[in-house]
Amino acid sequence: MAELPEISPAEWQVMNVVWERQPVAASDIIKALQVDSEWTPATIRTFLHRLVKKGALKYVADGNRYFYRSAVAKSTTIKKVSRSFLQSVFGGETGPLIAHFVQSTNLSADEIEQLRQLLERKETK
Amino acid sequence: MAELPEISPAEWQVMNVVWERQPVAASDIIKALQVDSEWTPATIRTFLHRLVKKGALKYVADGNRYFYRSAVAKSTTIKKVSRSFLQSVFGGETGPLIAHFVQSTNLSADEIEQLRQLLERKETK
DNA sequence: CCCGATTGTTTACATTTGTAAATAACTACG
DNA sequence: CGTAGTTATTTACAAATGTAAACAATCGGG
Numbered sequence: 001m002a003e004l005p006e007i008s009p010a011e012w013q014v015m016n017v018v019w020e021r022q023p024v025a026a027s028d029i030i031k032a033l034q035v036d037s038e039w040t041p042a043t044i045r046t047f048l049h050r051l052v053k054k055g056a057l058k059y060v061a062d063g064n065r066y067f068y069r070s071a072v073a074k075s076t077t078i079k080k081v082s083r084s085f086l087q088s089v090f091g092g093e094t095g096p097l098i099a100h101f102v103q104s105t106n107l108s109a110d111e112i113e114q115l116r117q118l119l120e121r122k123e124t125k
Numbered sequence: 126m127a128e129l130p131e132i133s134p135a136e137w138q139v140m141n142v143v144w145e146r147q148p149v150a151a152s153d154i155i156k157a158l159q160v161d162s163e164w165t166p167a168t169i170r171t172f173l174h175r176l177v178k179k180g181a182l183k184y185v186a187d188g189n190r191y192f193y194r195s196a197v198a199k200s201t202t203i204k205k206v207s208r209s210f211l212q213s214v215f216g217g218e219t220g221p222l223i224a225h226f227v228q229s230t231n232l233s234a235d236e237i238e239q240l241r242q243l244l245e246r247k248e249t250k
Numbered sequence: 251c252c253c254g255a256t257t258g259t260t261t262a263c264a265t266t267t268g269t270a271a272a273t274a275a276c277t278a279c280g
Numbered sequence: 281c282g283t284a285g286t287t288a289t290t291t292a293c294a295a296a297t298g299t300a301a302a303c304a305a306t307c308g309g310g
Contacts, residue, residue: 008297012213026257042300045258050297064257064306078214082225085210088137089203094230095239098223100207102243105219112248114220116241118227123237133267151287167270170288175267189276189287 004072004080005054013037014047018057019074023067129197129205130179138162139172143182144199148192 007015017032018024026048030041048068051057056077059066090097107115132140142157143149151173155166173193176182181202184191215222232240 006296009209009213010298016216040300043298046298046300049259066258078225079229081214082229084134085214086226088134089206089210091141094226094232095236098226098240099243100203101211101219101223102240102247104204104207107219107247109248111220112244115223115227116244118224119237119241119244122227122232123234131266135268165270168268171268171270174289191288
């Protein structure tokens with residue numbers, strides 16, 4: 001159980017809402033997700049269930065409502081899945097990965113500056 | 126069929142070998158993959174089969190051997206899967222994604238310089 | 251206190267994925 | 281020309297995933 005659970009793409013959507021607003025009731029998660037997905041409430045509840053079973057979410061009951069919280073840190077989870085992605089798609093090479101995303105996106109002047117600074121700090125270290 | 130096929134993580138390993146050395150015989154793909162995976166030849170052949178069926182690979186037979194080639198461009202495929210990843214894991218925000226990878230990796234001075242230049246070009250455009 | 255609405259639990263089902271063995275087809279050596 | 285050894289095709293099967301309906305428990309309003 002020390003194992004970080006595998007989180008599927010659909011489940012990521014759910015986790016993102018929880019990380020953002022926890023503790024949060026199922027009804028609110030459903031509302032949030034229905035804005036940009038086609039999922040029915042039943043479907044979203046299935047995801048919640050599975051995530052609890054996987055150990056990615058936990059909850060506290062208040063009457064018949066559950067308030068969900070994440071059981072795994074977002075940062076840890078991001079690290080894990082990012083490593084897999086990097087490995088599968090870019091053969092483990094970060095340089096090309098970053099290059100790809102820099103080129104394929106419109107970055108604001110501000111973001112560019114931020115990244116520039118990140119690189120600078122990286123360099124001197 | 127104009128649809129870009131979905132490629133699973135295991136299949137990505139196969140595709141990477143093909144993109145690198147195409148046209149390439151199954152036996153060579155198997156050899157290449159056995160270096161860092163535990164897959165048996167039968168398993169790898171299953172992946173090849175599925176990839177052909179999905180339209181991600183095609184082949185030319187030479188006697189009883191097949192020589193495989195990709196049927197989809199690596200760049201296109203990377204774009205597609207990268208978009209999904211960006212969306213799922215970073216809510217579509219490239220800035221944080223790049224920041225994550227910059228921080229979580231050891232970049233060589235050279236790579237840092239490359240990226241710096243990429244950003245510069247990005248800025249003035 | 252009963253009943254409709256809400257919330258959670260169970261069950262369902264097709265598809266995809268990882269993993270591979272069984273079988274068929276073919277080729278090349280003896 | 282038959283047969284051992286490749287190669288490819290078919291079949292297998294459990295687990296995960298996307299998608300949701302059916303069912304059960306409970307809560308709140310009348």
